[in-house]
Each structure stands twice: as C-alpha cells, then as structure tokens.
Amino acid sequence: MSLAVAGSGAFGTALAVALGRTGAAVTLWSRDPDQARVMVETGRNDRRLPGVDLPDTVTPTGDAGALATSKTVLLAMPMQSLAGFLDAHGSTLDGRALVACCKGIDLTRLEGASALIARACPAAVPAVLTGPSFAADIAKGLPTALTLACADEAAGARLQAQLSTPILRLYRSPDVIGAELGGALKNVIAIAAGVVIGARLGESARAALITRGFAEMQRLALRLGARTETLAGLSGFGDLVLTCTSEQSRNFRFGIALGQGTAFDTSVTVEGAATARAATALAQSLSIDMPITGMVAALLDQRIGIRAAVEALMSRPLKQE
Known part of the structure; x- marks a missing residue:
C-alpha cells in the first residue's frame, strides 16, 4: 500500500526515508516546488536533512494533488501551518487515514491536531504519531519507539502494522488527546x-x-x-x-x-x-x-x-x- 508524507522538513523526510527503506512507495510532498525539484534532481534533502539519501521508493513532489493517491497521509508540517493546509486541501484528503506528526496546540483555535483534522475532514480517520524521537536518529536507522494514537482501534491496528519498520517500533493507544497534549x-x-x-x-x-x-x-x-x-x-x-x-x-x-x-x-x-x-x-x-x-x-x-x-x-x- 502506498503512503504519502505531507511536509518535507527534517522529520517528514526522515519518516519518508524510514518507510521507503522497507520497500513501501512513499510520496513526499513539499510546499516549496523548488525544494521538491532539488530533491528529485539530487536524491537528497540537504536543506532539511543533510547527508541522507532518499530511497528510490520515495517520490518527491510539489503537487499537493499527488497526496490523494494514498489512503494514508502523514501530516508532518509545523503545527501552526496545519489548519491552513487542511483548509486548502481537506476536501481532497477527506476519507483517508490522516496521521498528525506535528506537536503543538493551534494558537488561533486552541485545539490539537486531531480536532483540526476532524473539522476539516469529517470522514477521515484522525491519528497522532508522537514520542521521543529526532529526525536525524530515524534517518540514520537508529532504534526509535513512538506512540501511535487512534480512537478507532481497528484502524489504529492497521496503521501500526503499516507504519512500523525494523527500527521504528510503534506502540498503539486509543488516547489521542493524551498523546497529542504530551507531545505539545x-x-x-x-x-x-x-x-x-x-x-x-x-x-x-x-x-x-x-x-x-x-x-x-x-x-x-x-x-x-x-x-x-x-x-x-x-x-x-x-x-x-x-x-x-x-x-x-x-x-x-x-x-x-x-x-x-x-x-x-x-x-x-x-x-x-x-x-x-x-x-x-x-x-x-x-x-x-x-x-x-x-x-x-x-x-x-x-x-x-x-x-x-x-x-x-x-x-x-x-x-x-
């Protein structure tokens, strides 16, 4: 099953790299078309994650429409950018599993990522991926354990299996509020x-x-x-x-x-x-x-x-x- 990562910062790129190394097809979207072009040309994202090669299975793009080809989309942009992104692209992404990888509380709405997702994409499955991790460690293949929180336990189990890798161990939780507030x-x-x-x-x-x-x-x-x-x-x-x-x-x-x-x-x-x-x-x-x-x-x-x-x-x- 294909995956998409919305956000080509250090953490989004590291997740794309880790998942791509398992053989999964990963679309990595950058809001900056020039950055996407450089990643395509060089096979790296040295601007955000220096010295790390993108696996051949990772496809960088500046086209947000490409995200809609995946049933699971990891939202890896800064928290204060999430509401705007969902306002712009929520109708396209509705009905998918949307996994928030950002940590924070929206300054305008005083809400966490799951509430923003639920408002913009009422048919989506909101989830949160969070825990003690640095992008550089994940990209280097160092062992990392994270929490995957999803109120829908069956969907959470599917996401846990889909997003776990040999070096990325995910522990499942139904407590979305606790997971996102801990990370924030x-x-x-x-x-x-x-x-x-x-x-x-x-x-x-x-x-x-x-x-x-x-x-x-x-x-x-x-x-x-x-x-x-x-x-x-x-x-x-x-x-x-x-x-x-x-x-x-x-x-x-x-x-x-x-x-x-x-x-x-x-x-x-x-x-x-x-x-x-x-x-x-x-x-x-x-x-x-x-x-x-x-x-x-x-x-x-x-x-x-x-x-x-x-x-x-x-x-x-x-x-x-």
Missing part, C-alpha cells in the same frame, strides 16, 4: 529547561523544573480527558525527558539562547513558543495553574526578565507535593 506541552517545558541551563542555574534546577513541568502537563491534559498512563508513557514523560536534555531539541536550544540572552536562528521552527501562548490561554480559561508554562509565555512576550521569572517561581507559596 513537553516542548514548552523544554524551552524552560533550556532557559535554566542557559542562565547557568544548574542541573538540580533543571531536574526540579522537569518534575514540576510534568505535573503541569498532567493537570491540563487530564482535565481535557487524557489518561494518566498516556502521560507517563512515550508520548508524555519519555518525550519530555529527551527534549529537555538534548541539544538536538530545537526547543531546548531556543531556551538556552533565551537564558543566555543571545540570538536564535529565526528560520528554525520552535513549536513550543506558540504552544506556550496557546496553553497559557487554555489553562486560564479552565482555571488551571500552570506557572512554568505561563512564565515561558511571559518571557517570550518580554513581559518579564530571566531573573524576575526565577524569583517568581521560587517565591511561590510552599505546599505539599
């Missing part, structure tokens, strides 16, 4: 962890922040219907640990720059920035206490400085853990 909120905490390291506050402070950040993630996710075990799994705690401890994480690197007061490459997508603002608004509407998330949003909007942010967090009322 951990990016916010990763920015905060980067700030801690960038500001030279120490490893002990980072450990404390990760722990309290995880508590925040659970408060919001559980209120919205997620399951505790999902947040404790790959798509929650597992992804949180990876993203808060490795400089391969764009969100963590962004946080380091923020903590150091240095410039960060504006061409690099940092999903946690928009998610911090969206999650703060969502938490306020639900009267949920998320001090770290709110502090990240305040830092991003320059409503508070690093020193004041640390003092505010450390001066919060003492309470039982």
Whole structure:
C-alpha cells in the first residue's frame, strides 16, 4: 500500500526515508516546488536533512494533488501551518487515514491536531504519531519507539502494522488527546529547561523544573480527558525527558539562547513558543495553574526578565507535593 508524507522538513523526510527503506512507495510532498525539484534532481534533502539519501521508493513532489493517491497521509508540517493546509486541501484528503506528526496546540483555535483534522475532514480517520524521537536518529536507522494514537482501534491496528519498520517500533493507544497534549506541552517545558541551563542555574534546577513541568502537563491534559498512563508513557514523560536534555531539541536550544540572552536562528521552527501562548490561554480559561508554562509565555512576550521569572517561581507559596 502506498503512503504519502505531507511536509518535507527534517522529520517528514526522515519518516519518508524510514518507510521507503522497507520497500513501501512513499510520496513526499513539499510546499516549496523548488525544494521538491532539488530533491528529485539530487536524491537528497540537504536543506532539511543533510547527508541522507532518499530511497528510490520515495517520490518527491510539489503537487499537493499527488497526496490523494494514498489512503494514508502523514501530516508532518509545523503545527501552526496545519489548519491552513487542511483548509486548502481537506476536501481532497477527506476519507483517508490522516496521521498528525506535528506537536503543538493551534494558537488561533486552541485545539490539537486531531480536532483540526476532524473539522476539516469529517470522514477521515484522525491519528497522532508522537514520542521521543529526532529526525536525524530515524534517518540514520537508529532504534526509535513512538506512540501511535487512534480512537478507532481497528484502524489504529492497521496503521501500526503499516507504519512500523525494523527500527521504528510503534506502540498503539486509543488516547489521542493524551498523546497529542504530551507531545505539545513537553516542548514548552523544554524551552524552560533550556532557559535554566542557559542562565547557568544548574542541573538540580533543571531536574526540579522537569518534575514540576510534568505535573503541569498532567493537570491540563487530564482535565481535557487524557489518561494518566498516556502521560507517563512515550508520548508524555519519555518525550519530555529527551527534549529537555538534548541539544538536538530545537526547543531546548531556543531556551538556552533565551537564558543566555543571545540570538536564535529565526528560520528554525520552535513549536513550543506558540504552544506556550496557546496553553497559557487554555489553562486560564479552565482555571488551571500552570506557572512554568505561563512564565515561558511571559518571557517570550518580554513581559518579564530571566531573573524576575526565577524569583517568581521560587517565591511561590510552599505546599505539599
């Protein structure tokens, strides 16, 4: 069965490479026709994933209509681009299995990927692919385990079999809300962890922040219907640990720059920035206490400085853990 990946960034390209190596025919769509042309000519996507050859089974294209030839489409564009993509192409893709591979909360609608898919494509099967992973590791063929969340368990089982590879192990879950919120909120905490390291506050402070950040993630996710075990799994705690401890994480690197007061490459997508603002608004509407998330949003909007942010967090009322 053929597959399609919508989005030729590092992660989308890595997924296309991993799936293509199994012999599956994969269409890799780029919104930039010039980038698609370069991939066709060179057999690589050095702009986003340097040094990795595309298997012969992967067909790059700049034609979004080519996505409709596949019954399973992986949506691997940035979260803040997903709604616009679905508005433009949802009618063509309706009725297919649409697997969101982006991590975040839509800043305008305060919703996750599955809700956006359901609205634009009511006959589609929404699913979420998320968990602790870096594009470079997947492209190198290094072992990776992810969560595939789909409310339709029969469809989820089919997708699990279709998208698993010898190096990409997928664990199935019916908890779509928990999986997508775990993947979204951990990016916010990763920015905060980067700030801690960038500001030279120490490893002990980072450990404390990760722990309290995880508590925040659970408060919001559980209120919205997620399951505790999902947040404790790959798509929650597992992804949180990876993203808060490795400089391969764009969100963590962004946080380091923020903590150091240095410039960060504006061409690099940092999903946690928009998610911090969206999650703060969502938490306020639900009267949920998320001090770290709110502090990240305040830092991003320059409503508070690093020193004041640390003092505010450390001066919060003492309470039982």
